Amino acid sequence: MKKLIAGTGDAISRVEGPLKVTGMAKYASEFPVENKVYGQGINSTIARGRITAIDTAEALRQPGVLEVITYQNAEQLGGYDEEMPAIATDTPMPALQGPEVHYYGEYVGLVVAETLEQAQYACRLVKVDYAAEEPNVGFEGARDSAYKPSERSDYSRGDLAAGLAEADEQLDLTYITPIEHHHPMELHAVIATYENGKIDAYASQQMVENSVKTLAKTFQIPESDIRVRAPFVGGGFGSKLNTERHVIMAIMAAKMIGRPVQVTVTRTQMFTNTGLRQRNEQRMRLGAKKDGTLTALGHDTLSHTSTYEQYQEQCGTVSKMLYATPNNQITHRLMPLNLQTPFAMRAPGEATGSFALESALDELAWKLQLDPIDLRIKNDTQVDPSNGKPFSSRPFVECLRIGAEQFGWADRPLRPGSRREGNWLVGYGVSGASRASPYQESSARVELSLDGGEVYAKVQTGATDIGTGTYTILAQTAAEYLGIPVERITVELGDTKFPDSPGSGGSWGAASFSNGVRVACQNLLDELRQRAGKEGQDVSVETLLLDNELATFAAEGTASRSEEAQDYSIYSFGANFAEVWVDKDTGMYRIKRMLNVGAAGKILNPKTAYGQIIGGLTMGAGMVIAEQTKVEPNFGNFITRSFADYHVPVNLDLAEIDVIFLPEEDKIANAMGIKGIGELGITSVAASIANALFNATGKRFRELPVTPERVLTTEVEAGVLQSR
């Protein structure tokens, strides 16, 4: 009898789901490490200046308090090898190394105590005096300091000015996105043990291997002396890609005290100490012929980094490659401000860049009186104009067409402000999306065991599951390639003791990890067949184990991107549709419907993939509705400091959501035909909603978020005839 296998492509429920809902899945701060104590970071209360004095006496007198670490007694750590280093996921992260304060909320100390409450209370008693200087936290006044961060910052082909000159219609507009924060549900956390010169850390990290690299450089010990574990991660959105300073402080404290130290970052500290998406000003210059042919596309981004490290979000990425235009110019500039260093947040570059690009295209379509879908189709290309390589697959036009059909695009109000439903103005919007499908070499180990006549398998890899469904898709992959039911497969993740894997980020996870597991399974079967003298035969693993008289057997495998892939541009594509209802008077609006159509290679599990897309749509809707971190202009602190002030969407804000995956297997991308979806889902969502708001009201919203205040105070565009 053929067993039910549930391979890739099946919409099974999460294999780790029961562990999560019963509380058995352990997140970083939940491990019952013996003898552990608690650390609590102290944050600076100025945005720029120097510490002049620290008085820890009263804090140290409190019961349970073991140590207060500041720059005065912190160990010297390995530092950057250059000024203003461009930070990556494996760079050193020195903490508490000097008296300088670079931004409001920077760590200036760590209190360690027997209990969390003792540590938190003692933090209030540490007196820190500062010589404060006036901080630079706004764009105005800092524009002169803008610089070109790297050679990768600029790109051009053709001649932008010439392209604009030959256009029948052009526009030059600036779009602004605010500072946003990642805010995964699970707080950043670590429990660090330091014994015999070795570090063992449970840490909520997206990339455990790179965490080891950061720790090795920071503490200047060999990588082999470091173990990082993150079996479950409660979301990251990029904020857990690099190893933040609470991890460094916890290890430092564990060394000093000789006991394991837990540091859990508070929600307020998640604003100041775990990265952010920076504010972007994006100037878009578009030129087109009457028929919509793009003659020029310029995209200049101005944003900020900290005064001590550099991070640049590539907002121009999509503008280089999504549409065929001969004249294209992309620039990125940064201003050092007294704010923490930004870092990659879900679809860095695409989420923000596509807001500017896809809004500008909508404006151009309006000027040309073209259907915005036709304008996009007109400029479709099967060759990546930024490098001349063919796309491995690009059903972008299909995404738009199928979406239009499904959404009822033909029924849209043709003139802005023309459709009323009671007190509501109704509008439809569309946007196109693309997101690179990167791939990283990934390894896995598969071990079979025969028990009571049944074969069980254990899969191990250093990959992480940040809530996306990695456990499930890897179990499905192993089930398919080993030919045993998914229920008999155990997946173990997020441990640097397991075979190397890049971890979760950049939407490379599903493709990279699954192929790694596939190769491990194939290697295992090949070896067993060879031993049994059954090369090339289709025999069950059970038979192979029995033939070889083995009760257990293991093999490893590594999958890299193919040679062929080098000759192609590999992207996922999509289209977003939105319908909004805007109150005609009060500034309130509702998103009524959202539709996302995606072409993202083989969908390993429609259920978990759907979760990714609705998460992306929600985050995209959040960009429009309310998400923004506000900086106090005089003091430089964030005045949004909890979920009461930093508004993410609630269920009631969200529409009827539809998701369509186009059937696709991109075998050029990789042998299993998988592409990334996690970041595709957020890309250009904001533009589809902003475009719908224009269609409803005749008002253009070029700055996010679109708060009731902005709806109320924005003027109707010149040239839009109101029909109220």
Added chain:
Amino acid sequence: MRPFTYRYPRDQREALTAAAAEAGAKYLGGGTNLLDLMKEDVERPTMLIEVADLPHQQVTRNADGGFTIGAMLSNSATANYPEIRTNYPLLSMTMLAAATAQIRNMATNGGNLLQRTRCPYFYETSMPCNKRAPGSGCGALNGMNDNHAVFGWSEACVATYPGDMAVALTALGASVTVQGLDGTARTLPISDFYRLPGDEPERDNTLQPGELITALTLPAPAFPAHYYYLKIRERSSYAYALVSVAAGLQLDNGTISQVGLAMGGVAHKPWRLTEAEAFLTGKAPSEENFAEAGVIAMREARPLEHNEYKLPMGEKAVARALVQAYARN
């Protein structure tokens, strides 16, 4: 959080006595505001006296046809109480627009009245704030004041009262009963319960030290048919109002015989729109009159640097709330 002692009094007298004995004592209702502020180090009580379980949990009908609601009853229980829903649907609707179901389940009516401003400078202990640290200055006056007051503010404080329930109570003309340390009770109209900041912004209201809120009293049922609470906010739930309006209308032979109109999010206290009420009384319930009421409502508004939008928003919100109240049946 700073260390504190915790008391669980068996009755009201024990609660009052405990409060009288300790200057730093605070009553604890549902804790949804107080505990947050303690974690932020804004409130630093040396003693918490739990009052949520004291027996002020009833809703009773008074001789004049009005109702008295216990101060320790939860917001959820109050909003969903059958006789409140039928007699004061404006109050129910308003309360259900506040916070989240979880918070409303915990929150008591007494604690709700006393919830403190959401001014971000008030919350951040390193910032100047006269309300939190008298004399330190008002950070918002020349800072981020987009969600601050447009009525009744002073140079010392431009904060708003953030709550919803009290806005409906103001439109309904409710009063608050408080029990003093000496055992005497006093009842005061809600408009006298709250105060404007003046030069003492540290005082949100006229409650005296140690006084315990025991009840809310509503006059004879008003606006059972024509009522609306309009709350303009950045998301559909779990957000405070930018501007809100509680509107109740009584109609007699096609004219407006009684009006209750109050605004939230615009002043240090729920802002009763007496002039707009007077304008509408005796008039026809027309869109034009409602629009005019909106204009009258905002006539005296004095915006700050960043909250001028509240003027058009307030105008439109008043008009819309009235339209909705009228249309409702």
